Amino acid sequence: MRTTILAALTAAALTWPAALPAHAAPHHGADSIRYASIKSCPATDVQARPCGDWRLVLHSGKVTTLPDAEGVARDAKGRKLTYLPAPIAVSGDGRKVAYFTKANRLAVRTLGGGVRLLPGTALPRVGHDALTLRLSDDGARLAVTIDGDKPRGTRVFDTATGARIGSVPTGRSVLGFSYDGDELLASAEGEDNAADLVVHDETGEELLRATPPQVVAANGPQALAADGRTVAAVVQGGKPELVTYDMETDRVIERRRIALPRDSVQMVDWTGDTQVTAHLTASGRKGTAMTIVRIDTETGAVTVRDRYTVLKDSFVFAACGG
Numbered sequence: 364m365r366t367t368i369l370a371a372l373t374a375a376a377l378t379w380p381a382a383l384p385a386h387a388a389p390h391h392g393a394d395s396i397r398y399a400s401i402k403s404c405p406a407t408d409v410q411a412r413p414c415g416d417w418r419l420v421l422h423s424g425k426v427t428t429l430p431d432a433e434g435v436a437r438d439a440k441g442r443k444l445t446y447l448p449a450p451i452a453v454s455g456d457g458r459k460v461a462y463f464t465k466a467n468r469l470a471v472r473t474l475g476g477g478v479r480l481l482p483g484t485a486l487p488r489v490g491h492d493a494l495t496l497r498l499s500d501d502g503a504r505l506a507v508t509i510d511g512d513k514p515r516g517t518r519v520f521d522t523a524t525g526a527r528i529g530s531v532p533t534g535r536s537v538l539g540f541s542y543d544g545d546e547l548l549a550s551a552e553g554e555d556n557a558a559d560l561v562v563h564d565e566t567g568e569e570l571l572r573a574t575p576p577q578v579v580a581a582n583g584p585q586a587l588a589a590d591g592r593t594v595a596a597v598v599q600g601g602k603p604e605l606v607t608y609d610m611e612t613d614r615v616i617e618r619r620r621i622a623l624p625r626d627s628v629q630m631v632d633w634t635g636d637t638q639v640t641a642h643l644t645a646s647g648r649k650g651t652a653m654t655i656v657r658i659d660t661e662t663g664a665v666t667v668r669d670r671y672t673v674l675k676d677s678f679v680f681a682a683c684g685g
Contacts, residue, residue, distance in 0.1 A: 394423050395457030396474060396683050397671060398653075401434055401448050403678035413448040413678040417462065419474075420674065429472070432462040436491035441467070444492055448679050452496035452505075455632055455685020459502030459522065463491065471498075471505060471522040481505075481525040487515060497537065499544030500632065500685045504528070504565060506547060508537055519547070519565050529566030539684075541587040542633035546570065548587035548594070560610060562591055573610040578618070582606065586631040586639065595639045595660070597621075597628050605639060605658050619663040624654055632685045637661050640668065642682055650675040653682065 397420045404414035413435055416428040436447040452461045461471045469481040486494070486507060493511030498504070505522050509515040517531040531537055535549040546562050551572075553559035558580050562571040571592060579585060582596040592611045598604040603623040607616040626643035634640040634657065643654045651673040657666050673680050 394421050394425070394474065396420070396453050396460060397422055397457065397669070398673065398680045398682040399429075399451050399453055399460060400674050400677040400680040402674075402676050406445065410446065411678060412446050417449075417451055418674070419460065420671075422457070422669075426674075429460065429462060431464050431470070431478075433465050433467070433491075437467065438490035438492070439488050444490065447492055449491050450494050450496045451681050452498045453681055453683045454498040454502030455500030455634070455683060456502065457683040457685075459498060461496045461498055461505050461522075469507070471502070473502070479522060479525055481520060485520065485525070485527065486518070489513075495537075497539060498522070499540040500542060500634070501544060504540060504544045506531075506537055506540065516567075517547070517549075519567065529564075529568075531563050531567045535561060535563070538583075538585060539587070539632070541589055541591055542635075543589040545589075546587060546591045548585065560585065560594060562587065562610065564591075571610045573613050575608055575610070575613075576615060578606055578615065579608045584628070584631050586633050588633045589636065595631060595633060597623070597631055597639075597641055597658075599623070599628060605660065605663065607660060617660070619660070621658055621663050621665050623656065623665065626652075626654060629653075630682060630684050634685055640685060642684070650677075651680070 400418045401413045402415045403411045406412045417432045419427050433449040436444040436449045449463050458474050464470050469485055470478050472478040495508040497506040505520045506517050508517040514533045516533045517537045519528045521528055535551050538548045546564055549561045551559045551561050553574050557574050559574050579596045582598045586595045594608045596606045603621050605619045605621050609616050626645040629644045630642035632640050637660045639658045641656050645652045653671055655669040657668050
């Protein structure tokens with residue numbers, strides 16, 4: 364439980380560090396981000412509400428804040444939506460975080476580095492409750508889905524320049540980026556109300572579309588490999604399995620038995636050519652416990668990469684993925 368760590372830190376310590384040491388490894392070094400969290404506070408009607416700044420909990424155990432980030436969501440007119448946190452996303456490698464500034468600018472910050480403000484015209488004037496942010500594994504791409512009363516699809520941006528690269532049309536629910544960040548996996552309604560999977564490149568062009576078998580469709584979230592065609596899904600239950608499916612040939616490649624704790628699968632990502640990483644959550648009296656496992660797609664071997672308990676006072680949290 365990291366509440367003891369948080370309690371021990373002074374307000375002065377909860378600031379963005381001027382510099383951080385380099386990664387010890389390509390992913391998830393000591394000072395990469397495990398997850399972002401915002402505090403839960405009571406409201407006048409006893410219902411909990413988000414409050415304070417977004418906090419970043421690092422693998423080293425440090426807790427830092429994003430003082431320039433909007434904590435509470437705002438509507439299209441700039442009014443606070445008291446019970447809803449502002450959007451945020453952490454890249455799979457834990458090195459970048461996307462959020463809205465208090466001046467309502469979409470921003471991407473690099474851990475230990477600078478911040479890139481996207482153009483003020485990057486998004487239409489909509490409420491934060493209509494927006495979902497997703498970063499690619501390496502944080503090089505940002506996808507912003509615009510829903511609400513007037514859905515406008517998903518816009519894709521280059522986080523280094525802030526330039527808009529392309530758009531995925533409405534009617535597609537973006538599930539995430541491929542491992543290399545070059546494609547996006549989405550779902551769409553198919554024939555006879557079936558759920559199709561669709562692959563788009565970063566410009567929004569449709570590359571592949573398939574109606575997956577039930578063992579894939581019913582076991583989300585699904586993840587797309589770097590090849591832009593292989594999808595992974597984790598089957599839970601009495602006999603967990605890792606299922607890999609080829610969208611181009613429309614066939615199940617493998618159904619491999621795996622050993623998993625009886626927790627809920629929150630996130631699934633490809634993190635190598637033959638490796639899938641799954642984030643598993645379990646809610647208990649002490650808070651939300653997260654277990655991150657790596658699964659070898661060729662052998663089914665499962666190894667634990669990380670375990671932690673989310674800050675107990677969290678209203679909501681966003682894990683790094685990947």
